[in-house]
Amino acid sequence: MTDKKQLKARIRARMAKTGESYTTARRHTLGTQGTPDDHGWEFKGGLHPSTAVVSRLTGVPEPLVLLAGGGIGAGYILWEFKRHDSAALVMAFLNQWQYYDRWMTKTLGRLGVPYTNHTTGGAKGAARRMAEELDAGRPCVVLPDRYHIGYWRLPKELDGYxxxxxIAYRRAGGYVHVDDRGSGPILVPEDRMEAARGRVGSYKNSLYVLGEPPAQIDVAGAVVEGLRDCVEHLSSASDSFSLPAWRKWSRLLTDERNAKGWPKVFGDGTRVAGALLSIWEGVEPVGIDGGNLRDLFADGLDAAAGLLRREELGESATEFRRIHGMWHEMAETAVPYEEFGRIRELTAAVREAVLSDGAAREEDAEELWRLRAEADRTARKVDFSAIAERVSAIYSAESTAIARLREIV
Incomplete structure (x- = not known):
């Protein structure tokens, strides 16, 4: 095995075992190294897709972008797909996670960064506009469908999800060069990018182009406004888009009467593996969306403590790191390595390959989705009460932490 393959294997193994993001696992394995680049474009990684693109294009550290955008969020939806006889759990951890454009608008507005947002229902017009921007040297933030973009090698049943x-930052030779939080370019054929951007009608081929940031961004003001937004949002009564979503979920995990209760939905023991794996992928940074974000939020609070000269924010940071650990333990309870080790390893391998090589290895992706399908068809008995107890404890801890944060900001 070559040195490069050995390194990749070590990074993947760490990701599978710990649930860490590629960037974190790579840093622990390699230590600090220089920033890689492609034709002058520097790759700086990142955790969550939305916060990472804004950070990369504005120079504001990602933890502070998270705070400026309204901080963390909460969301729970259990989807049942009769067509594929499967169930998937959507867990969301970013403020206003269900409204991408609203999040972008308020985040860039608070940071004082000018931008243009182009939307259109026409694929050709959208492709032409992006080509013009890239040819003029202006990077574009685009929103492609994951299945059609190709490099994740997702199964056909996830088409249009x-x-x-x-960030699309260059085009050359019929390819668009993409930055998706990795350490190198992802090359996407232009026709594939066009199809991916147009696949989800509600996205309207969304394209953001950021202007020159102010010479001095008022990060402190943006952080204060964002933190107030965060506590207001998470103090609401919504049990779909605010902290009560965790309480609702903890109850549904053991509710034998409710049609949406997990004992009812997964009464025959099948299809539950997919839902459990959705928990692990959603909570842990090894997942596509960057995990539960409580660690990134804590980093932001630590930075804000110095920026705003408020030591109490550092105390809140400590609490949210503890809560991040609670999320990790809950994910481990739902998807123990002893039972799902190979699937976890393959999930890490796919993520690592995308971020280091620009695309998942076909054999890894095929094995991953084959094993997931087999696991979903296998009847299994799950102690939902153990997961419910941890989710309930998280709800209590986050409610208390947000109430304390409200007093500070």
Whole structure:
């Protein structure tokens, strides 16, 4: 095995075992190294897709972008797909996670960064506009469907399920060069990018181009406004888009009467593996969306403590790091390595390959989705009460932490 392959294997193994993001696992394995680049474009990684693109294009550290955008969020939806006889759990951890454009608008507005947002229902017009911007040297934030973009090598049944923002920064030789938080370019054929951007009608081929940031961004003001937004949002009564979503979920995990209760939905023991794996992928940074974000939020609070000269924010940071650990333990309870080790390893391998090589290895992706399908068809008995107890404890801890944060800001 070559040195490069050995390194990749070590990074993947760490990601599978710890649930860490590629960037974190790579840093722990390699230590600090220089920033890689492609024709002058520097790759700086990142955790969450939305916060990472804004950070990369404005120079504001990602933890502070998270705070400026309204901080963390909460969301729980259990989807049942009769067509594929499967169930998937959507867990969301970013403020206003269900409204990408609203999040972008308020985040860039608070940071004082000018931008243009182009939307159109026409694929050709959208492709032409992006080509013009890239040819003029202006990077674009676009929102492609993950299945059609290709490099994740997702199965056909996930066609049209949506995607996340990435930066298109160059086009050459019929390819668009994409930055998706990795250490090198992802090359996407222009026709594939066009199809991916147009696949989800509600996205309207969204394209953001950021202008020159102010010479001195008022990060402190943006952080204060964002933190107030955060506590207001998470103090609401919504049990779909605010902290009560965790309480609702903890109850549904053991509710034998409710049609949406997990004992009812997964009464025959099948299809539950997919839902459990959705928990692990959603909570842990090894997942596509960057995990539960409580660690990134804590980093932001630590930075804000110095920026705003408020030591109490550092105390809140400590609490949210503890809560991040609670999320990790809950994910481990739902998807123990002893039972799902190979699937976890393959999930890490796919993520690592995308971020280091520009695309998942076909054999890894095929094995991953084959094993997931087999696991979903296998009847298994799950102690939902153990997961419910941890989710309930998280709800209590986050409610208390947000109440304390409200007093500070």
């Amino acid at each position: 949506g995607g996340h923002p990435v």
